[in-house]
Amino acid sequence: MLNSAPAPYPSRCKRAGGSATLVLTAAMLLLVAATTLAGLHFLLHSRQIASYQLEREIAFRAADTALLDAEAELLEALRAGAAGADVRLAAWPAPGQCGGGAQRGLCRPAADVPPPWVDWLDSRRPDDATGIAAGSFSGVNLPILPPGAIGTGTLPRYVVELLHERPPGEQLGRSYAAGTAPRLRFRITALGTGRDAAVRSLLQSEFQP
Secondary structure (H helix, E strand, O other): OOOOOOOOHHHHHHHHHHHHHHHHHHHHHHHHHHHHHHHHHHHHHHHHHHHHHHHHHHHHHHHHHHHHHHHHHHHHHHHHHHOOOOOOOOOOOOOOOEEOHHHEOEEOOOOOOOOHHHHHHOOOOOOOOOOEEOOOOOOOOOOOOOOOOOOOOOOOEEEEEEOOOOOOOOOHHHHHHHOOOOOOOEEEEEEEEOOOOOOEEEEEEEEOO
């Protein structure tokens, strides 16, 4: 009697086909996982960019507000000087220094002294030691933001430098109103920050009332 053994070829073909299917399935799963991870990375990166742009916009608007406040404050000081009640612009510090008291935030540049706002270029340095907060003399303040509102609760700051060198004893406001002095020229530098204090914007303008 003849015993015939089953041919091994079909089972080998089945095993080979099963292995190929597993490899293909694993490759598809890896491809799906890589695509998902790439999509998540793109979404997170896009969110970070949008958040940073928002922070920069908040900082820019804050600095712009400080510039406008400084201009309004200087105009009011000049009007007070014209009326003989000048306190803000009655005296200025020595060259290379900034004033105190009624002259807070007012500085006179000097060729061999770095400008007072140079520390604002480094986000690691303190800000409250330079210039004054917007509203210090005008009384303007930031509105109280409701929970969840976009904005900053940190007041922007500014510093004013006198670019018009006056003779000793000249009352800036009074002489300006009388037309006996050259038109005054100031340099205003303002600092605004975002919700993240490390995100900051510096604006600078020359103001000649």
